[in-house]
Amino acid sequence: MTDQKTDRRIIRTKRMIRDALTHLMEEKGFERITVRDLTEKADINRGTFYLHYQDKYDLLKKSEEEIIKEMKEFFKELKPKMLVDSQLLNEPIPLVKLFEYIEENAQFMKLILGPKGDPAFQVRIKQFMRTNFLEKAMKNLNHEPLLVPIEHLMAYVTSAHLGVIQYWLENGMQQPPQEMASTLIKISYFGPVYVAGLKEELKPQIDGDSDEAT
Structure with missing residues (x-):
């Protein structure tokens, strides 16, 4: 049960980060986006972001x-x-x-x-x-x-x-x-x-x- 909750939390977090990427690309284009922009938009800390992605290029690729x-x-x-x-x-x-x-x-x-x-x-x-x-x-x-x-x-x-x-x-x-x-x-x-x-x-x-x- 705990594993299922963890998996759902990870899926939800990744979805929030991807949604943040989508909104920011619409607003300013991919090249101008920073990790700080992403974390603020997704309302997460930098550690959470780096737990899943190396940088914005890795996020886009994945x-x-x-x-x-x-x-x-x-x-x-x-x-x-x-x-x-x-x-x-x-x-x-x-x-x-x-x-x-x-x-x-x-x-x-x-x-x-x-x-x-x-x-x-x-x-x-x-x-x-x-x-x-x-x-x-x-x-x-x-x-x-x-x-x-x-x-x-x-x-x-x-x-x-x-x-x-x-x-x-x-x-x-x-x-x-x-x-x-x-x-x-x-x-x-x-x-x-x-x-x-x-x-x-x-x-x-x-x-x-x-x-x-x-």
Whole structure:
């Protein structure tokens, strides 16, 4: 029982420090923040801060690692075929938990993925998406031969997915996680041309180009 209380206290303290970091980054930017700023904002002493973090850079790094770790747990349960099945059944359950987690941590996620955030973290998120889902999807789903280089496809999809999440955060998360999960799956499953309603308009042109090429 004592251990559980201690664990909850540690989790609460870390959350307070991360919230302080978030507010201060919004106010003055990361580079101008001091440990004193953090401890005053979180209402803790310096000893408590240094018990968990070496400095503000370690705090930022560990906060980002925590986000990646939590997202890994969601993707660990997510199989590529689940996305297809959920779309066919119109039940985008697999990604809802991910968007719910982003919503629960919206203030930090919005900041860290925004203009005042950490560009390196955005690169890590894209790499995470690629290695934990997209590459697995390409290996496990049957598909026709690729029409473009795989590296270009991966770069496009990861940037597009991150862009959807960033837009959702920047615009106040007006759509619920269920709707966002459905939107992302539809874009991934059908492609931007199809969901934009342009498939039929572009098909003659594409077919014509193919005929000329042959």
